Amino acid sequence: MSDADFEAVRKSTGTALLPPDQAISHSLSRAIHEHKLSPGIKLGEDELAEVYGVSRTVVRTALRTLAHDRLVEIKRNRGAFVAxxxxxxxxxxxxxRELLEPRTAREAARRASSADIEKLLHHVAHEHEASTEGDRGLALYLSGQLHVEIAKIAGQQTITGFIETLIARSSLVVALYWRRESAICGHHDHESLVRAIEGHRPEEAEALMKSHLVDLHSALDLSRPRAGSGTLKDLLTGV
Amino acid sequence: MSDADFEAVRKSTGTALLPPDQAISHSLSRAIHEHKLSPGIKLGEDELAEVYGVSRTVVRTALRTLAHDRLVEIKRNRGAFVAxxxxxxxxxxxxxRELLEPRTAREAARRASSADIEKLLHHVAHEHEASTEGDRGLALYLSGQLHVEIAKIAGQQTITGFIETLIARSSLVVALYWRRESAICGHHDHESLVRAIEGHRPEEAEALMKSHLVDLHSALDLSRPRAGSGTLKDLLTGV
DNA sequence: CAGCACAAAATTGTACACAATCTGACCCGG
DNA sequence: CCGGGTCAGATTGTGTACAATTTTGTGCTG
Incomplete structure (x- = not known):
């Protein structure tokens, strides 16, 4: 009966089948992952409402969701800003991450099905492709998502959820504290990691994940707090 | 000017000085901790709005917050239910918890200041008092909060956040799967754990936390899934 | 010209009203 | 007697209007 109308609604909504507020939070989350939205940027409600073609009500719930994941910071009566x-x-x-992910990688190596491995290989290939094509944003996003995929394979949904938020926050950390511009994230690391999972070698996967994270960690420069707390500093330091 | 009105509003809101939606989510969260709200109970928006004296708008944001912590489940167009x-x-x-908390306890034992220890001792005393007075709800709440306090002392805010949500969910797990009615949570366990922290014995604290969690875990009966998915079963099983 | 006070604009917070959807009961035909 | 369909009631989802707060701009005063 109302299937036709239903279809029409789904099309008009745009992204289809998921609630509008989730669609928006995902969209913003991805934009942050891809470094299209820099830390500190203000996310005005009216502005977003117009962009996404919905009312402020929906935008607000999306912003609250992101705030809960610490991707945005909501200051009362002042607005939402990328964290x-x-x-x-x-x-x-x-x-x-160094506590959770190595264990996760080990478990993934133990449990990975052929379908899981297929997906990981495809993912790495896609990531490599994006990187060579110069789509830095997409490459960054996929680089993080690989870690999420591995966590999913390990089968612990709760911990996977934690890792998802950690990875999201990591993209902010990278945006603020990354030292060298080149060599986004060792593709080699990801490749050998996936290969260890493919070969069902848990110990190796765990060790590779650990060293991979330590490498990333050591590539940060945490000495200079680019993130003061106000917007002043950002403008003065040139972003 | 409007200070008088402001004060009136603050008093009517009850908890004062924190945003109304947070006050509500905290209130509901605590009620869940204290097993005053059982899993599966419907949290109607109008109902809550009237209870707290605010509009549905505020109640909705509070429910979304709780949903994000997995304390309530929101089913689209159907409403919010205690998870x-x-x-x-x-x-x-x-x-x-067995992965995160022992490590946290160890770190807490290393870093605890005298003020921290003071607070822990006071907490345990309060917990014991509530328990002997028969205030099961308060005892349950404090029992969980002790774990949070220990995590806070360890100083890792991020992991503390994870633990907070895990403890909240634990109270739901206990409500659904707890086997024996008596012996809520070994007070002896908590006491010796706090003593290990007081004496700055990291290894012992870690081991005690680990065994404490294993004990709790083993006191669950996960064989019978009391949590089907619908409301039917609940009514039939009587709750 | 600097500093402060006040006022206007912009933005967020809350309440309310309407639309969309789900639930349950009732009715009717098989 | 049972199953399907339709309609009414209730509840959630969304949009909009208004209130509260912050911010910015202006003008006065020392």
Whole structure:
């Protein structure tokens, strides 16, 4: 009966089948992952409402969702801003990843099905492709998502959820504290890691993940707190 | 000028000085901790709006917050319900706790200041008092909060956040899968744990935390999935 | 010209109203 | 007697209007 109308609604909504507020939070989240939105940028409600063609109500719930994941910071009566993790936050995020992810990689290597492996290989290929084509944003996004995929394979949904938020925050950390411009994220690391999972070698996967994270961590420069707390500094330091 | 009105509003809101939606989510969260709200109960928006004396708008944001912490489940166009973790969820929650908390306890034992220890001792005393007075709800709440306090002392805010959500979910797990009615949570365990922290014995604190969690975990009966998915079963099983 | 006070604009917070959707009961035909 | 369909009631989803707060701009005063 109402299937036709339903279809029409789905098309008009745009992204289809998922609630509008989730569509928006995903869109913003991805934009942050891709470094299209820099830390500190203000996310005005009216502005976003117009962009996405919905009312402020929906935008607000999306912003609250992102705030809960620490991707944006909501200051009462002042608005929502893309979060600026402090050096300490950055440190903690990577410490937490170093605690959770190696174990996850090990478990993934134990449990990975052929379908899982297929997906990982495809993912790495896609990532490599994006990188060589110069789509830095997409490459960054996929680089993070690989870690999420591995966590999913390990089968612990709860911990996977934690890792997802850590990876999201990591993209902010990278935006603020990354030292060298080139060599975004060792493709070689990812490749050998996936290969260890493919070969069902848990110990190796765990070790590779650990060293991979330590490498990333050591590539950060946490000495200079580019994220003060106000907007002044950002403008003065030139972003 | 409007200070008088402001004060009136603050008093009517009850908890004062924190945003109304947070006050509500905290209130609901605590009610869940204290097992005053059982898993599966429907949290109607109009109902809550009237109870707290605010509009549905505010209630909705509070419910979204709780949903993000997996304390309530929001079913689209159907409403918000206190979550019913599946046996698998329960398993995962405790596995995650066994991974995170022992390490946290060790770090807490290393870093605890005298003020921290003071607070822990006071906390344990309060917990014991509530327990002997028969205030099961308060005892449950404090029992969980002790774990949070220990995590805070360890100084890793990010991981503390994870633990907070895990503890909240644990209270739901306990409500659904707890086997024996008596012996809520070994006070002896908590006491010796705090003493190990007080004496700055990291290894012992870690071991005690680990065994404490294993004990709790083993006191669950995950065989019978009391949490189907619908409201039917609940009514039939009587709750 | 600097500093402060006040006022206007812009933005967020909350309440309310309407639209969309789900639930349950009732009715009717098989 | 049972199953399907339709309609009414209730509940959630979204848009909009208004209130509160912050910010910015202006003008006065020392």
């Amino acid at each position: 600026q993790p402090s050096p300490r936050d950055a440190q903690e995020v990577f410490e937490a | 019913q973790p599946s046996p698998r969820d329960a398993q995962e929650v405790f596995e995650a």
